[in-house]
Amino acid sequence: MRPNQNVVAGQRLPRLDGAVKATGRFVYGADFALPGTLYGKVLRSTLPHARLKRICASRALALPGVRAVIASADVPAARYGNAIKDQTVFATDIVRFIGHPLAAVAADTLEIAEHALAAIEVELEPLPPLYDPEAALAPGALLLHPGWQSYTALPVIARDGNVAGRSRMRHGDVDAAFAEAYRVYEHRFTTALQHAGYTEPRAASATWDSTGVLTVWSNGQLPFEVQATLSDILQLQPSRIRVVVPGVGGGFGGKLRIGVEHFAALLARASGRPVKMVTTSEEELTAAHPRQAAIITLKTGVTRDGRILAREGRVIVDCGAYSGSGPGVGAVALQCLYGPYRTPHYRLESLAVYTNKVPAGSFRAPSGPMANFAVESQMDMIARDLGIDPLEIRLRNVVQEGDLGPAGEVLRDVSIEECLRRAADAIGWHDRMTTPGRGKGLACSWWMTTGGSSGVFIKLNPDGSVGLTSGAVELGTGALTGAAQVLAEELAIDLEDVRIAMVDTQHVPYDYGAQGSRTAFSVGNACRAAAANLRAQLFALVAARYGLPAEDMRLHQKCVVAGDKRIPLSEIASQQYTGGGLIAHGTTLNPPSAYDAGRVENHPLPVWNTPSFHAHAADLSVDGETGEVTIHRYVVAQDVGYAINPTYVEGQIEGGVSQGLGQALSEEIVYQDGRVLNANLTDYKMPTSLDMPPVESILVEHASAAGPYGAKGVGEPPCIEPPATVANAIAAATGLWVQSLPITAEKILLGLRGESAA
Amino acid sequence: MTHIPLTLTVNGRPYDLLIEPHWTLLHVLRAEIGLPGSKANCLEAECGACTVLLDGKAVNSCILLAALCRGRSIITIEGLGDPEHLHPLQAAFVKHGAVQCGYCIPGMILTAKSFLDEHSERTPSREEIREAISGTLCRCTGYQKIIDAIVAFAAAHPEEQGPAHAP
Numbered sequence: 001m002r003p004n005q006n007v008v009a010g011q012r013l014p015r016l017d018g019a020v021k022a023t024g025r026f027v028y029g030a031d032f033a034l035p036g037t038l039y040g041k042v043l044r045s046t047l048p049h050a051r052l053k054r055i056c057a058s059r060a061l062a063l064p065g066v067r068a069v070i071a072s073a074d075v076p077a078a079r080y081g082n083a084i085k086d087q088t089v090f091a092t093d094i095v096r097f098i099g100h101p102l103a104a105v106a107a108d109t110l111e112i113a114e115h116a117l118a119a120i121e122v123e124l125e126p127l128p129p130l131y132d133p134e135a136a137l138a139p140g141a142l143l144l145h146p147g148w149q150s151y152t153a154l155p156v157i158a159r160d161g162n163v164a165g166r167s168r169m170r171h172g173d174v175d176a177a178f179a180e181a182y183r184v185y186e187h188r189f190t191t192a193l194q195h196a197g198y199t200e201p202r203a204a205s206a207t208w209d210s211t212g213v214l215t216v217w218s219n220g221q222l223p224f225e226v227q228a229t230l231s232d233i234l235q236l237q238p239s240r241i242r243v244v245v246p247g248v249g250g251g252f253g254g255k256l257r258i259g260v261e262h263f264a265a266l267l268a269r270a271s272g273r274p275v276k277m278v279t280t281s282e283e284e285l286t287a288a289h290p291r292q293a294a295i296i297t298l299k300t301g302v303t304r305d306g307r308i309l310a311r312e313g314r315v316i317v318d319c320g321a322y323s324g325s326g327p328g329v330g331a332v333a334l335q336c337l338y339g340p341y342r343t344p345h346y347r348l349e350s351l352a353v354y355t356n357k358v359p360a361g362s363f364r365a366p367s368g369p370m371a372n373f374a375v376e377s378q379m380d381m382i383a384r385d386l387g388i389d390p391l392e393i394r395l396r397n398v399v400q401e402g403d404l405g406p407a408g409e410v411l412r413d414v415s416i417e418e419c420l421r422r423a424a425d426a427i428g429w430h431d432r433m434t435t436p437g438r439g440k441g442l443a444c445s446w447w448m449t450t451g452g453s454s455g456v457f458i459k460l461n462p463d464g465s466v467g468l469t470s471g472a473v474e475l476g477t478g479a480l481t482g483a484a485q486v487l488a489e490e491l492a493i494d495l496e497d498v499r500i501a502m503v504d505t506q507h508v509p510y511d512y513g514a515q516g517s518r519t520a521f522s523v524g525n526a527c528r529a530a531a532a533n534l535r536a537q538l539f540a541l542v543a544a545r546y547g548l549p550a551e552d553m554r555l556h557q558k559c560v561v562a563g564d565k566r567i568p569l570s571e572i573a574s575q576q577y578t579g580g581g582l583i584a585h586g587t588t589l590n591p592p593s594a595y596d597a598g599r600v601e602n603h604p605l606p607v608w609n610t611p612s613f614h615a616h617a618a619d620l621s622v623d624g625e626t627g628e629v630t631i632h633r634y635v636v637a638q639d640v641g642y643a644i645n646p647t648y649v650e651g652q653i654e655g656g657v658s659q660g661l662g663q664a665l666s667e668e669i670v671y672q673d674g675r676v677l678n679a680n681l682t683d684y685k686m687p688t689s690l691d692m693p694p695v696e697s698i699l700v701e702h703a704s705a706a707g708p709y710g711a712k713g714v715g716e717p718p719c720i721e722p723p724a725t726v727a728n729a730i731a732a733a734t735g736l737w738v739q740s741l742p743i744t745a746e747k748i749l750l751g752l753r754g755e756s757a758a
Numbered sequence: 759m760t761h762i763p764l765t766l767t768v769n770g771r772p773y774d775l776l777i778e779p780h781w782t783l784l785h786v787l788r789a790e791i792g793l794p795g796s797k798a799n800c801l802e803a804e805c806g807a808c809t810v811l812l813d814g815k816a817v818n819s820c821i822l823l824a825a826l827c828r829g830r831s832i833i834t835i836e837g838l839g840d841p842e843h844l845h846p847l848q849a850a851f852v853k854h855g856a857v858q859c860g861y862c863i864p865g866m867i868l869t870a871k872s873f874l875d876e877h878s879e880r881t882p883s884r885e886e887i888r889e890a891i892s893g894t895l896c897r898c899t900g901y902q903k904i905i906d907a908i909v910a911f912a913a914a915h916p917e918e919q920g921p922a923h924a925p
Contacts, residue, residue, distance in 0.1 A: 014852045014855075017860070018851075018852035018857045019852055020841050021857050021860030021863055022844065022849075022852050022857055022863055022867065023795070023835060023836070023840055023841050023844065023848060024793075024794070024796070024835030024836050024864045025795065025836070025840070025841055026860055027794070028797075031794040196897075198859070198861075198897060199797070199805060199859065199861040199896070200797070200859065200861040201798075201799060247860075248859065249860070249861030250858075250861060250897050250898055252897070278798070281799070281801070281802065281804070475859060476859025476861075477858060478858065647854075648855060648858075650855070650903075651855050651898070651899055654899060654900035654901075654902045655858065655898045655899050655900045656900075657900055658899075658901070680800070680802060680804060681800045681804035681895065682802075682804050686895060686897065687900075688893075688901075689888050689892045689894075689896075689901040690888060690889060690892045692900050692901050692902065694902065695900055695902055
């Protein structure tokens with residue numbers, strides 16, 4: 001029920017931080033500096049795998065303007081990490097990737113800090129490197145973490161040597177089903193390392209006060225994880241660490257894991273001065289938290305009419321030198337390997353594997369695009385082989401309301417069929433030209449709305465505005481404007497009456513963080529709870545003052561309406577102000593659905609909360625002479641449950657598609673012999689305005705039970721289907737399936753010439 | 759370090775500064791003058807976040823030596839409009855949902871302004887606008903709503919494409 005008939009929620013209102021950003025007045029983490037700040041720089045390894053024999057900072061420390069140099073011996077001997085605490089701030093005895101931090105410097109200026117790095121003496125003894133995750137799985141492979149058994153890990157994570165995490169989902173009798181199948185198809189796909197590409201580099205400023213409390217200004221997505229990680233690193237109580245988030249210039253998951261906050265904190269402690277750190281583009285592309293490269297093998301058995309009988313799938317995600325987000329990322333690939341399809345028998349496995357490359361993180365819908373590229377490419381291959389229309393084969397297999405998902409959970413609010421039909425209609429699926437070199441492709445998927453808790457405090461100010469304090473960070477998506485629209489709707493005020501407070505872990509309620517398409521959903525729900533509480537307080541005050549029954553009251557146009565009285569909220573707030581004002585608290589927790597534990601092994605996210613469904617379609621041309629792809633139109637039909645602000649929902653879709661098309665066609669952190677060859681923004685090719693086709697967003701609103709007004713998670717899904725959609729359209733245009741991302745012009749041309757299927 | 763004098767005009771105001779010869783215009787704007795609206799990202803003229811107007815033309819301030827700007831006039835995003843008095847191009851960005859994280863937006867707006875000023879005798883096409891902003895990377899929006907905003911502004915405000923004013 002919408003209490004105020006969609007006055008604020010559901011409207012295309014301008015975001016609250018739009019004007020301040022468009023005028024350059026918004027302060028980002030990278031803009032923030034403390035008086036008297038020093039500048040920090042990190043010395044990084046130039047070898048992929050080596051023994052650290054000696055490190056000596058005395059020459060660097062003697063340089064004028066250098067205020068601190070720290071290395072492993074100068075910091076607590078502690079390990080940190082998300083699923084596995086396998087990482088140290090600096091290399092201790094072994095260096096595991098080019099870019100591995102060895103030491104850090106704080107100096108009066110950035111130039112001095114850079115000079116000082118060159119004056120640190122380092123002696124490395126090369127060790128044989130291991131780059132290939134499949135080689136790392138071979139019996140007798142070199143162990144990259146010989147002490148892996150001593151690391152602390154979440155109990156759910158299954159580890160073994162170079163395997164940082166293995167998860168499984170399975171049900172039925174796969175082998176028997178394969179034996180019965182009309183045909184069984186088996187394919188292998190590979191995907192590349194991809195940077196999140198946020199335009200604001202990761203940055204941090206840190207200072208310690210006289211009582212030993214650390215304050216860090218961070219542009220990370222998860223201030224409470226930064227706090228917890230710093231607590232591990234510094235061996236300090238979390239409450240003695242205050243994380244403040246000024247403004248974030250994009251994150252996309254790349255700013256989930258700690259960035260440079262720990263270096264700034266340690267250098268500030270060593271120097272006794274505030275320290276600011278900002279990463280360079282080269283550091284971003286060699287030592288940030290990119291999307292894992294993956295190898296996917298997929299075996300699917302079908303009936304003669306294209307119905308899936310059984311699937312066996314394995315995804316290997318290349319974690320790099322440390323586990324980073326790898327174990328969880330690998331695990332959630334399993335739900336995408338299952339796909340939005342009825343699959344009676346399945347055996348799915350993920351392996352997150354250590355190699356001597358950059359530790360990877362969790363870029364937007366972390367493993368969704370990789371698994372979807374495999375599943376949806378293969379779906380089209382099966383359709384082609386069986387002579388079934390690609391749309392039709394999907395419609396025959398998609399899950400329906402009340403079906404069981406891969407963990408045995410009951411699927412609700414299922415809308416995949418509607419998404420497929422609407423995307424297909426919009427692209428003109430049934431009106432496909434047979435022009436050589438031109439083709440249309442389809443792909444579909446499902447994804448989760450990540451759970452976790454959110455809490456908000458709201459405060460009614462004497463001027464009638466409402467302060468909204470939460471632990472959720474606005475990355476740029478507009479999610480907090482969306483939450484504020486929900487709050488404004490519930491309190492019958494205008495969106496502009498909501499003031500969003502800056503995140504400061506010292507006083508904001510806990511939030512699981514700006515990740516997993518959950519911010520507008522979860523914070524919006526917490527706002528509804530807080531608004532209900534505030535309404536009750538307001539009605540009780542009015543009831544006491546005027547002797548009217550609270551149960552007959554309602555809020556309308558910034559007033560409490562009680563009988564024929566209309567009492568402005570500002571008036572009630574002013575009267576209450578001397579008593580501390582009107583404050584309400586609201587919390588939410590979207591708990592996981594019930595599932596069948598017998599189908600799941602070692603999976604940190606065994607069941608997906610409030611799943612969303614979506615389908616993409618593209619119309620493109622392939623130049624047979626150059627292999628170049630030109631996308632003419634791109635359509636997304638996404639079930640968003642309820643579009644809290646259609647403009648920014650479309651913005652999520654258009655931006656997600658852009659990142660997905662980058663992954664599909666051009667983006668790859670290219671490694672050769674352990675070294676990144678393209679660590680700059682010219683050679684790392686993200687889409688420009690000229691690369692982007694027109695994107696048409698179809699907002700399907702199949703309401704969820706759990707989200708505010710029926711909303712589902714929106715942010716991650718749009719980047720899942722583009723690689724598969726493009727691959728299928730290229731195949732429709734040329735007959736060639738490129739099974740390796742990115743699908744560069746070179747791979748297409750070689751494939752068309754039959755020189756390599758890539 | 760030897761400092762050299764530098765006189766330049768930023769957003770209509772004169773500045774007399776002492777700078778180090780190797781400092782970039784971006785550094786001087788952000789760190790010396792205190793105008794952080796011009797954004798720092800790649801620092802190699804690859805992303806366009808640092809774009810400002812130098813005598814009305816868009817330049818990447820991250821690779822332009824400040825010393826080369828002696829006597830010249832610079833407009834930064836702070837010189838276009840302020841949150842209470844948006845320049846209509848800024849208003850179009852806000853209205854059309856072109857702003858997400860916003861980090862590329864100052865450079866994007868000034869790039870668009872330079873292009874539209876250069877073609878003030880006519881209303882450029884959508885395709886021309888798409889090409890004009892291709893040197894500025896945006897990771898959030900997929901560019902569509904940015905182009906929508908510029909197209910709408912160019913169509914609705916041909917008379918307002920005059921020089922930016924100081925705040």
